Amino acid sequence: MGKKRSGGGLTGSQQAAKFLGVSVLSGVVLAGMAIPAAGALGLAAKGTVEGFDEIPANLKTPPLSQRTTILDAEGGLIATVYSRDRQVVPLTAISPYMQKAIVAIEDSRFYEHGAVDLKGILRAVNRNAQEGGAAQGASTLTQQYVKNVFVEEAGDDETKVREAQEKSLGRKIRELKYAIQVEEELGKKKILENYLNITYFGQQAYGIESAAQRYFSKPAKDLTLEESALLAGVVQSPSRYDPVNDAQEATKRRNIVLQRMADTKDVSQAEADAAKAKPVTLKVTRPKNGCITAVKGAGFFCDYVRNTFLNDAVFGKTREERAKVWNQGGLTVRTTLDPQSQDAANESIKDHVYQDDSVATAVTMVQPGTGRVLAMGQSKPYGFGKNETQINYSVDKRMGGSNFGFQVGSTFKPFIAAAALERGLPPTKVYPAPNKMDYPSGISRCDGSQYVNVKNESAENETEDEIGPYALRTAMEKSINTYFVEMISEIGLCPVSEMAAKLGVVPASGAKLSEGPSIALGSEEMSPLTMANAYATFANRGVYCTPVAIESITDAHNKALSVPKSKCDRAMSESTADTINTLLGGVIDSGTGERAGLTDRDSAGKTGTTDNRYNAWFVGYTPNISGAVWVGSGGAKKITMENIVIGGKPYQKVFGGGLPGPIWKDAVTGALDGREALRFVTVSIPEANVPSGGPRGNKPPTTTPSRPGNGKPGGDGKPGGRPGGQTAGATQGATGGATGGDPQRPFPGITIDPGAVIGGRGDDQ
Numbered sequence: 015m016g017k018k019r020s021g022g023g024l025t026g027s028q029q030a031a032k033f034l035g036v037s038v039l040s041g042v043v044l045a046g047m048a049i050p051a052a053g054a055l056g057l058a059a060k061g062t063v064e065g066f067d068e069i070p071a072n073l074k075t076p077p078l079s080q081r082t083t084i085l086d087a088e089g090g091l092i093a094t095v096y097s098r099d100r101q102v103v104p105l106t107a108i109s110p111y112m113q114k115a116i117v118a119i120e121d122s123r124f125y126e127h128g129a130v131d132l133k134g135i136l137r138a139v140n141r142n143a144q145e146g147g148a149a150q151g152a153s154t155l156t157q158q159y160v161k162n163v164f165v166e167e168a169g170d171d172e173t174k175v176r177e178a179q180e181k182s183l184g185r186k187i188r189e190l191k192y193a194i195q196v197e198e199e200l201g202k203k204k205i206l207e208n209y210l211n212i213t214y215f216g217q218q219a220y221g222i223e224s225a226a227q228r229y230f231s232k233p234a235k236d237l238t239l240e241e242s243a244l245l246a247g248v249v250q251s252p253s254r255y256d257p258v259n260d261a262q263e264a265t266k267r268r269n270i271v272l273q274r275m276a277d278t279k280d281v282s283q284a285e286a287d288a289a290k291a292k293p294v295t296l297k298v299t300r301p302k303n304g305c306i307t308a309v310k311g312a313g314f315f316c317d318y319v320r321n322t323f324l325n326d327a328v329f330g331k332t333r334e335e336r337a338k339v340w341n342q343g344g345l346t347v348r349t350t351l352d353p354q355s356q357d358a359a360n361e362s363i364k365d366h367v368y369q370d371d372s373v374a375t376a377v378t379m380v381q382p383g384t385g386r387v388l389a390m391g392q393s394k395p396y397g398f399g400k401n402e403t404q405i406n407y408s409v410d411k412r413m414g415g416s417n418f419g420f421q422v423g424s425t426f427k428p429f430i431a432a433a434a435l436e437r438g439l440p441p442t443k444v445y446p447a448p449n450k451m452d453y454p455s456g457i458s459r460c461d462g463s464q465y466v467n468v469k470n471e472s473a474e475n476e477t478e479d480e481i482g483p484y485a486l487r488t489a490m491e492k493s494i495n496t497y498f499v500e501m502i503s504e505i506g507l508c509p510v511s512e513m514a515a516k517l518g519v520v521p522a523s524g525a526k527l528s529e530g531p532s533i534a535l536g537s538e539e540m541s542p543l544t545m546a547n548a549y550a551t552f553a554n555r556g557v558y559c560t561p562v563a564i565e566s567i568t569d570a571h572n573k574a575l576s577v578p579k580s581k582c583d584r585a586m587s588e589s590t591a592d593t594i595n596t597l598l599g600g601v602i603d604s605g606t607g608e609r610a611g612l613t614d615r616d617s618a619g620k621t622g623t624t625d626n627r628y629n630a631w632f633v634g635y636t637p638n639i640s641g642a643v644w645v646g647s648g649g650a651k652k653i654t655m656e657n658i659v660i661g662g663k664p665y666q667k668v669f670g671g672g673l674p675g676p677i678w679k680d681a682v683t684g685a686l687d688g689r690e691a692l693r694f695v696t697v698s699i700p701e702a703n704v705p706s707g708g709p710r711g712n713k714p715p716t717t718t719p720s721r722p723g724n725g726k727p728g729g730d731g732k733p734g735g736r737p738g739g740q741t742a743g744a745t746q747g748a749t750g751g752a753t754g755g756d757p758q759r760p761f762p763g764i765t766i767d768p769g770a771v772i773g774g775r776g777d778d779q
Contacts, residue, residue, distance in 0.1 A: 078102055078166060078212055078221070080344035080570055084308075084316055086351040087386075087565065093308035093316045097341040099228075099301060100220035102570065105207040108222055109237040113206060114280040115246035119271045121155035122278050125202055129156050129193035153186075156193040159209040163192075166212060210234075215245055216252030218301045229257065231297040239281065240289040243271040257294055265294050306397055311360045313396025314406040314414075315351055315387070319563050321413045323347075326578050344570025350386035350563050355379050355639070358684025359389040366661045366677045367393040367645065369401045373660060374648045375674070376407035377681050378542040379641040382550040385559035385580035387543070388639065389685065394648065407648050408542045410522040415541050419522025420629045420644055423536035423622025423670065424493040424606075425545060426519075428552070428594055430501055430534060431486065433513035435590040437505050441597070442702035445500040447482025447489065450474040453499065459529045460508040473499045473535060485702035490597045491605030493621065498534040507531070516585035517548040517558055536622055542642035545633045550640035552598070552618070555695065556591035557584050589697070594618075596696040602634065610634055610675030612683060615691035619678070621670030627655040632674035634682070637692035641682055643674040 081096035105113070117124045123131060131154050153161070196205060215225035225245050226234040237245070247267035248255045257264035269290045276286035305316035323329050323340050330336035359377040367375040376392040394403045409415040435441065452472045457465040473495045475481075480494055489497035502510060507529040514520075514527055521527060522541040530537075543561060551558040559582040567575040598618035602611040606621040610632055619634025629646035645660070645668065647653035655668035665673065 077342060079342050082343040082345040082347060084319060084347045084349060086349060086353050088353055090353060092312050093305055094302055095304050096343050098220045099218050099224045099303060101223040102211045102221060103223045103234060105203060108210055108234045109242055111239045111242035112222060112234060112237050115242040115271055115275060116210060118274045118278045118280055119246050124155045129197040130154060130190050155209055156196055156205050157189040159205055160189045160192045160196060162212045213249055214252055215248050216256050217258060227299055229296055229298060231299045240292050244268040244294060247271045257296055258298060261294050310356045311391045312351060312356060314392060314408060315390040317406055317414050318390065318409055319347060319349055322563050328576050328578050346568045348565045350565055352388040355389035355685035359391040359681045361684060362677050362680035363391055363393050365680060368661050369393055371660050373646055373653055373655060374407060375645045375677060376542050377643050377677060378408040378546045379639055379685060380546050380550050380561060382553035382640055383559060385561045387561055387563045410541050412524055415522055417523060419539035419541045420646055421536055421624040422538060422540045422545060423624040423631055425620045425622035425631045425633045426533060426536040427498050428598060428620055429513050429517060429519060430498050430510050432586050432590055432594055433509040434501050434505050435593055436586055437509055441486050441593050441699045444483050444485045444702055444704055445497050447484045447494050447497040447500060449478060449481045451496050453531045454503040457503055457531060458506040458508060460511055465507060465530055483704050485704050487597055487600055487699055491600050493606050495535055499531050502531050502534055517551050519544060519548050536624060542644050546640050546642035549633050549635050551585050552591050552594045553635040553637050553640055555588045556586040557582050592695045592697045595694045596699060606671045607632060607675050609671050610679045612679065616694045621675060623670045627668055628652045630655065630668045630670045630674050632670050632678045634678050637694055639682055639685055641678055643678045645674050
């Protein structure tokens with residue numbers, strides 16, 4: 015009795031011996047060869063049938079992995095990605111020369127025998143017996159197709175690939191049984207079509223269409239006789255007969271194929287001889303795979319699209335399922351990337367920050383009301399070389415971003431103001447806002463606990479003359495740290511946390527937003543996409559929409575797949591959003607963000623500069639676009655942006671309004687060129703009665719121009735701005751813009767010292 019495997023049943027070699035030893039005599043192989051469509055093979059030996067039946071009955075052919083095409087919003091190509099570069103085509107789209115060449119060299123009796131070739135099998139068995147080795151040769155085109163199915167199914171699993179390719183009698187028998195099934199189900203033409211689409215032709219080209227494009231830069235239907243013979247010859251050993259690396263060997267092999275075609279009467283001897291006389295002439299298209307090939311500097315956006323697919327449950331229950339679909343490919347992914355916006359972002363980046371600078375910048379733009387990501391670029395390109403990176407500075411860690419994101423500085427302050435306004439605080443709210451103060455204890459958190467300042471931590475304004483009291487409008491324009499700490503002290507930390515959550519403001523690391531008063535200074539680390547999308551809520555009059563990058567997807571059969579949709583929910587009242595728009599319009603008109611202001615349309619925004627000037631931000635928006643610009647050190651080494659050259663320009667100190675602001679202005683100007691200039695709905699903010707000096711005994715306001723600060727967290731490094739607190743009776747009116755104010759005096763009633771420097775122009779000092 016035959017030796018059984020530990021799992022039961024005969025080994026592959028024992029199955030082979032049993033099957034071949036008995037079946038050949040009983041006419042089994044002959045039946046499989048001569049009557050491929052017959053359902054019953056007339057097996058005579060019951061024992062042989064039982065042994066053969068231990069092999070599973072059905073060959074499950076996996077769909078062939080193909081290239082995926084990623085397009086922009088207008089249908090332009092962004093990138094081609096694939097695990098295997100393949101384009102499946104019907105037999106009618108393959109040159110008749112190619113069809114004849116592959117049959118002639120791989121299985122010249124393909125149309126005459128059934129699933130197996132009896133002569134070939136007997137020859138292989140005889141050779142195996144003589145040499146004591148593995149079975150060689152004898153594989154029909156159908157059997158080779160079956161083997162390739164197993165290789166395709168193995169994917170990138172090296173162990174499974176080796177098993178699918180092992181030269182053993184057991185594998186031959188498995189191929190034989192499945193080959194019989196395939197012949198019955200598909201027929202010769204479909205087998206040939208499948209074979210030409212699944213086979214590897216070297217140079218990362220799978221299938222004849224990709225091979226024709228790779229070697230000759232033409233479709234498979236246009237292959238000539240000599241080109242077809244060359245590719246047919248490559249199949250036996252893609253490395254040995256690679257025409258790119260060894261033209262001599264490839265030519266010899268091509269000529270063997272041509273002669274075989276003449277011998278089988280597929281071409282005349284004269285045609286074969288004429289083709290042999292021609293030199294191998296290639297027109298190679300190099301492999302272009304992955305986001306590194308993306309055009310318009312959209313490599314990081316391409317990577318964001320891939321990560322969106324892998325992370326969203328709409329594409330599969332588990333990441334493994336989603337990865338399988340992505341790697342299978344054959345998808346056409348139409349995205350939200352706007353070519354004009356992307357070009358504008360790239361041009362602005364190139365003009366302001368160089369690739370080889372010690373610091374980097376990232377620019378992200380989204381569309382308010384839809385969440386559509388319009389542009390995503392950075393100064394360090396997508397790649398593996400010097401001054402290149404695969405880290406997407408614009409997104410969170412789970413989407414391919416940095417481990418933590420970047421401290422956002424004062425760009426967090428509008429979220430605090432929105433939370434306070436939603437709680438009923440008036441936009442004229444005045445706080446003493448001393449130059450420096452300890453963080454107050456006893457501030458309530460969402461879990462019912464209270465923040466207690468056990469470490470005696472303190473907040474300080476950027477410059478020594480920034481001494482309150484201040485009303486909200488001036489505090490926002492001048493980015494007064496202590497004002498917003500006092501605001502948090504009054505409303506509590508929970509309303510701020512809840513507002514941040516409604517705006518999708520979460521740390522880039524994926525951690526929970528900390529609940530401490532330091533968030534007023536922008537101590538939390540966010541990504542530019544998070545900030546741009548949060549500010550888009552203000553532009554959308556209080557309705558937050560989740561970001562989306564994919565517009566539509568069709569599979570290899572042109573079937574539409576479900577894609578993630580933006581979810582829009584009200585985060586604040588229209589009145590609150592309109593008030594924030596008015597306040598942030600003032601930041602651009604005459605505050606720290608003056609250098610970012612647009613001249614031809616309404617705009618608003620906020621600057622941010624962090625501790626030691628490691629990061630500088632500008633986040634701004636118009637009614638129809640919102641963008642975030644970050645500048646800083648993207649690597650592990652933190653770089654203080656003082657006495658530094660960026661983009662060929664020297665900076666004594668980098669401020670949020672001094673470098674990120676102009677980057678934003680140029681990018682948004684280009685993105686909106688020729689597009690409708692929409693208007694904000696603004697509000698009239700009544701006068702705030704702000705005394706000179708407050709209940710905490712602050713020094714009286716000074717008219718001495720401010721000195722540059724020390725880059726404390728949350729400050730904007732402002733060398734100027736209106737001095738001190740406003741005098742009693744100063745007016746805090748609405749912006750000009752939509753309300754028709756005087757462009758020369760955007761804030762009627764406010765008296766500005768003619769000698770004061772307005773806005774974040776620290777780079778000019």
